Amino acid sequence: MQLRVVVVLGLVSMSLLGCSRLAMDNSSLDYKSAKTVPPLKVPESLQMRPQHALYPAPEVDPRALEQAPNFSNKKGNRFDLPRPEPVAEATATSTGTAPSRPQLVQDGNGIPLLKVDGGANQVWEYVTAAVSASNFETEAGETPNVTQIRYQDQNYQLRLTPSGASNTLGVYNTDNNFADRDVASEILALIFQNWPA
Template sequence: MQLRLGLTLALSVFSLAGCSSLAFNNGTLDYKDTTELNPLQYPEGSMVRPATPLYPAPTVDQLAIEHAPKLENQKGNRFSLPRPDENQEHAISDAGQAEEAAISRPQLVTDGNQNPLLKIDGNSATIWQYTLATLSSLNHTVVAQSKNRYEVTVKVDQQTYILKLSSVGSSNSLAVFNADNSFADKQTAADLLTQIYQNWPA
């Protein structure tokens, strides 16, 4: 009788506590121990088309990895998102809503000479940060970046182009130029601006 009562109490404690609060290792942090795999090797003489990854893994700076937030529980044996502070949550929400209201969605347009442009209304500095973040997500190599102007030199398919953000009032235009500051080929510029438009983070 006492054994049955003890077993019932033990089961009750486990059911009330739940597995998550006991923090058993459930394998959710195993991604930290992953290793890089070599590209797929095809047998010699086989007729295969070259494989290009649709979503290549972005290159992440080691400094960013070292300063990344630790999304794990107190014991460090399972994935866990931190609980937001209530005041901080309201402040972030208000700031996010104000910023979203200040920045419009990009629009693909052309100028009088039919050169493709990406038109975005809002704060130029914020728009430029969004542009750089989008280029990073697209895995385009950034060759150089101007410190005084909203200009960045990128390499796309072994060709070098310059992206420039110009503004008139609150209206901003993103355009693609060749290395000699002439407008890039219309189709090439349209393709790059379309990629930025489709992957815009806001």
């Protein structure tokens, strides 16, 4: 009885292992030999409106296919997604250079923002210095790159939002909505004027 259980479990485990390791062609590379087919011809009597391909397949030069990267596994029978290359440490963190000079900008809705290029941590240090030089009462929150300030007897939040190598500083009400445009413009203008040289 035990021998049967061992044999069955062994066969099951080998078949599962075989599915992934010893697999035959699973048709995942069929895209390489795909042929172009003509578009479907609909008789004019059945057409209610003119037919146009929404996503027409592009014509691919055979020479381009020869030079295309090969995404097959070592055996050449299955598609194998390439592993991402490790990010170099110098690009993953800020490079140690000072952030750019800020720019007063507006988004598509006319909301005033302060745009600064550079690493988010360094830009935030400059923002903190500019806020301190502007004599705002501040209260640091637990969230990184967010601080609460008091301006004209109202509480506002300054929030830095990184996007690639660029960062935007926005002024928000305590309910997480953008502050009034005039007030936000005044606060950001003060920060801009007191930006460290």
